[in-house]
Amino acid sequence: xxxxxxxxxxxxxGFALVGALGVGSQWLAWRLRxxxxxxxxxxxxxxxxxxxxxAPSEQxxxxxxxxLAIAVAIILFEGGMTLNVRSLSDAAVGVRRLVFIGGPLxxxxxxxxxxxxxxxxxxxxxxxxxxxxVTGPTVIAPLLRQARLRKRPxxxxxxxxxxxxxVGALAxxxxxxxxxxxxxxxxxxxxxxxxxxxxxxxAALGAAGGWGLAQAFRNALVxxxxxxxxxxxxxxxxxxxxxxxxxxxxxxxxxxxxxxxANADLPSYAELRRFKExxxxxxxxxxxxxxxxxxxxxxxxxxxxxxxxxVVTVILIARPLPVLVALAFSDIPLRERLLVAFTGPRGVVxxxxxxxxxxxLVDVGVEDGAQVTMLAFxxxxxxxxxxxxxxxxxxRWLGLTATETPGVLIVGGSRWATALGLAFxxxxxxxxxxxxxxxxxxxARDAGLDTFWGDILSEVAxxxxxxxxxxxxxxASDNDAYNTLVATDLAPEFGREHVFQLRxxxxxxxxxxxxxxxxxxxAADETYFEANARLADGWEFRVTKLSxxxxxxxxxxxxxxxxxxxxxxxGGTLRLLGPDTKVKSTDGTRLLFxxxxxxxxxxxxxxENGQDTLKSA
Numbered sequence: 001x002x003x004x005x006x007x008x009x010x011x012x013x014g015f016a017l018v019g020a021l022g023v024g025s026q027w028l029a030w031r032l033r034x035x036x037x038x039x040x041x042x043x044x045x046x047x048x049x050x051x052x053x054x055a056p057s058e059q060x061x062x063x064x065x066x067x068l069a070i071a072v073a074i075i076l077f078e079g080g081m082t083l084n085v086r087s088l089s090d091a092a093v094g095v096r097r098l099v100f101i102g103g104p105l106x107x108x109x110x111x112x113x114x115x116x117x118x119x120x121x122x123x124x125x126x127x128x129x130x131x132x133x134v135t136g137p138t139v140i141a142p143l144l145r146q147a148r149l150r151k152r153p154x155x156x157x158x159x160x161x162x163x164x165x166x167v168g169a170l171a172x173x174x175x176x177x178x179x180x181x182x183x184x185x186x187x188x189x190x191x192x193x194x195x196x197x198x199x200x201x202x203a204a205l206g207a208a209g210g211w212g213l214a215q216a217f218r219n220a221l222v223x224x225x226x227x228x229x230x231x232x233x234x235x236x237x238x239x240x241x242x243x244x245x246x247x248x249x250x251x252x253x254x255x256x257x258x259x260x261x262a263n264a265d266l267p268s269y270a271e272l273r274r275f276k277e278x279x280x281x282x283x284x285x286x287x288x289x290x291x292x293x294x295x296x297x298x299x300x301x302x303x304x305x306x307x308x309x310x311v312v313t314v315i316l317i318a319r320p321l322p323v324l325v326a327l328a329f330s331d332i333p334l335r336e337r338l339l340v341a342f343t344g345p346r347g348v349v350x351x352x353x354x355x356x357x358x359x360x361l362v363d364v365g366v367e368d369g370a371q372v373t374m375l376a377f378x379x380x381x382x383x384x385x386x387x388x389x390x391x392x393x394x395x396r397w398l399g400l401t402a403t404e405t406p407g408v409l410i411v412g413g414s415r416w417a418t419a420l421g422l423a424f425x426x427x428x429x430x431x432x433x434x435x436x437x438x439x440x441x442x443x444a445r446d447a448g449l450d451t452f453w454g455d456i457l458s459e460v461a462x463x464x465x466x467x468x469x470x471x472x473x474x475x476a477s478d479n480d481a482y483n484t485l486v487a488t489d490l491a492p493e494f495g496r497e498h499v500f501q502l503r504x505x506x507x508x509x510x511x512x513x514x515x516x517x518x519x520x521x522x523a524a525d526e527t528y529f530e531a532n533a534r535l536a537d538g539w540e541f542r543v544t545k546l547s548x549x550x551x552x553x554x555x556x557x558x559x560x561x562x563x564x565x566x567x568x569x570x571g572g573t574l575r576l577l578g579p580d581t582k583v584k585s586t587d588g589t590r591l592l593f594x595x596x597x598x599x600x601x602x603x604x605x606x607x608e609n610g611q612d613t614l615k616s617a
Contacts, residue, residue, distance in 0.1 A: 037347075
């Protein structure tokens with residue numbers, strides 16, 4: 001096996017290192033509650049120009065660019081698959097304005113920043129300015145997960161990032177064609193005709209691929225176990241054919257294909273999208289590590305005051321101004337306009353496409369095209385770090401987060417659900433009770449809790465509810481099969497460790513559901529009827545605060561029969577407790593428990609830090 005000369009790793013070890021660093025960075029970011037993109041960027045720089053352990057261009061050779069191109073295509077396709085038109089709702093006008101008005105204005109503003117701040121020629125500025133209108137779904141998606149934005153500003157940022165990515169690449173193609181025409185005296189009409197034809201063919205290929213795949217899946221022409229392989233193969237074919245017709249048009253083709261599939265109402269859509277999300281996480285991690293590690297020290301050291309001036313100009317002028325103009329006089333509130341205007345992280349597509357066109361510009365005699373890669377990397381690094389640390393605080397300051405502290409979604413209305421919901425409300429947590437039966441929600445509505453009348457698994461719930469407000473789910477209806485379905489379906493979205501359900505009634509092996517389905521046990525692991533019977537017998541949900549003066553052991557001595565349900569740490573971290581989960585005894589932890597109703601003496605209230613009893617509804 002050949003070993004790279006400049007680094008001590010062969011290609012196989014190189015791939016393994018990229019995967020370990022990418023996934024490891026995302027895991028560490030989850031543990032530390034930091035932006036994952038920042039850690040991936042730092043890891044790539046450390047093993048690349050820092051330690052010299054990884055040199056992707058030399059270790060992977062001619063495969064480097066095709067790998068990046070295919071990875072970006074899959075990422076954009078997955079992004080297109082998330083764009084269901086029904087999810088736009090009240091953000092549709094804003095998205096159209098950001099694409100059709102903000103895109104051209106951003107192109108002009110970016111070109112001006114490149115020419116006057118970075119000192120590039122107008123030819124290079126026009127080409128690179130087109131690429132700079134992309135904001136990067138590879139960066140936006142992790143940031144949106146972290147910031148927990150409200151539905152409309154999140155939709156604006158997500159749609160703009162995914163739709164503008166191929167548009168920016170095609171804008172660069174158009175500008176490059178113009179540079180070539182003026183450089184060699186070729187026919188401008190012929191270049192424009194080729195460009196328009198290529199775009200039309202790319203859009204048609206994407207639509208045809210999406211339509212054909214949808215028809216094949218809907219008519220059972222592809223067996224279930226082959227759907228994902230067929231999807232990947234068709235994606236690669238559409239991308240390659242379109243790119244062969246017009247360079248970089250493959251990105252448009254796969255985005256259109258993803259959009260078509262997202263709106264085709266396929267029965268297997270959820271499974272396809274889930275697998276694509278997993279693949280995209282791996283690809284985003286790998287691409288970021290590769291691009292950061294591929295930077296060389298000479299390029300990094302070439303950054304000077306002009307580079308800084310360019311980055312500052314883009315962040316403070318070239319990004320906000322076009323967005324504010326595009327969204328002016330719309331029904332979008334000023335706070336949301338400001339958030340979108342000052343949130344413009346760039347990602348994989350910018351660096352990959354910029355590097356390609358930088359080389360092409362040099363080949364046609366535009367010497368300062370060699371600076372494009374360095375400027376692109378500087379912009380990506382600066383915006384990733386800036387927005388990675390500022391988006392969440394800015395969203396909170398503008399009041400655009402779905403919630404300060406994620407809450408609990410209770411599926412199934414009952415006396416038990418209402419009493420538990422009131423207990424969570426006492427902890428200042430968002431709580432919603434959902435049930436398809438309106439009568440089951442009566443007690444929750446009367447108690448002042450937020451309710452949703454309908455199936456929580458329906459498209460209406462997906463598009464109308466800000467589910468990002470909640471990070472815990474309790475399936476507690478009187479239908480065990482429905483509880484199991486809800487817990488199983490929502491587990492990938494919320495995380496299996498955050499989905500709970502009441503215990504199913506004991507059934508014969510002939511009728512019992514598999515134990516691998518459903519959610520985790522909560523509290524005393526009781527059935528719907530046992531849980532509600534406790535309240536009928538006089539039990540109630542109560543909240544107390546643990547401290548150095550009133551410890552967990554003292555609480556246990558005072559309430560020997562009580563059942564812990566949840567604890568809320570001093571930092572605001574909520575845990576739902578199962579029958580075997582240990583309660584945290586940290587000073588300041590608030591404990592929610594279910595206990596027998598009793599008369600409390602004044603000293604009891606003083607011992608328990610003045611916490612009032614929360615009676616069941």
